[in-house]
Amino acid sequence: MDATPQPGTDLDPAEFTAAIEDFNRVYIRLPALEQHPFTTLSVLDTLATAERPLRLTELLRTEQMTQPGITQLVTRLEREGLVERRPDPTDKRAVLVHITDAGRGIGRSRTADRTRHLAPLLAALTPAERTALAAALPALTRLAALGRERD
Template sequence: MPGPEATDATEVDPGHIVELERALARVAYLLTRVRRHDQAMVQCGITMDRASVPLLRLLADADEPMRLGEVATRLDVEAPHVSRQIQRLEKTGYVERVADPDDRRAQLVRPTDSGRRAVEAFRQVMRGWMRDALADWTPEDLKSLAVLNHRMVDDFLDHAEIIGDFGATARERPHRSA
């Protein structure tokens, strides 16, 4: 829900939206480049393809094992894609399948201890890069950036839910603050 400082959508300067979109595209590009991923894997001492990283992160952050369909929905990808990635992650020992206690015919997937360690190693490398890149920022600026980014993502998710995209859920958004 917008705060009192929010303006009507018709009052938003289109130039600001253009610049924001450009900035977000640059960030997405920088964070998802193949070379950056390969460097992170070397620093972590692990092997994992780029498509598996968000999947394993999602599973590591989940409170309980998840069905493959739920994983696909949350990542906004097709179920066959998730099945292939899960098979790869199983082969590397990063995830395991377990029986669904509510339906023994169904299976859930969860990270192994090795998978959790891999996610944490990857996060540490990424956080180190961010810490180095933002070393000259003040603590106040870093806090403001984090708060505004969470607010933006929350608003994007709220808008997506209105138009029927339920890929991410409210329980994944604990950072609602101004």
């Protein structure tokens, strides 16, 4: 990937990457009441944001895990009541993984915890910095959507 600023902007992809990675290190370590491994949270987030239940093969692709690893994880999540496996109505040999209300609750809890911990950090920014972040939200949302489309 070219690390030079994009034409017509002063956005340097390398600087953007460094800022996002630095913020992400802080963000993923914010305290949470419910403690779960990253892979658990990632699978639950993927299922919660998907427009439909997913096959194991689809989770395998998005989560970058091995087939045995994703199978074991989904089995554990099913035992914990966070996901359910149901037959795929279009292919009786396959199963679809559905997130349960309890699985969605974990995501809501993490979001609430992170919001609570981010609020004082945001309050410590200058008004101009908060305005800049607010102005960047649509672009960051679009960038995330573009990334999901690649999956």
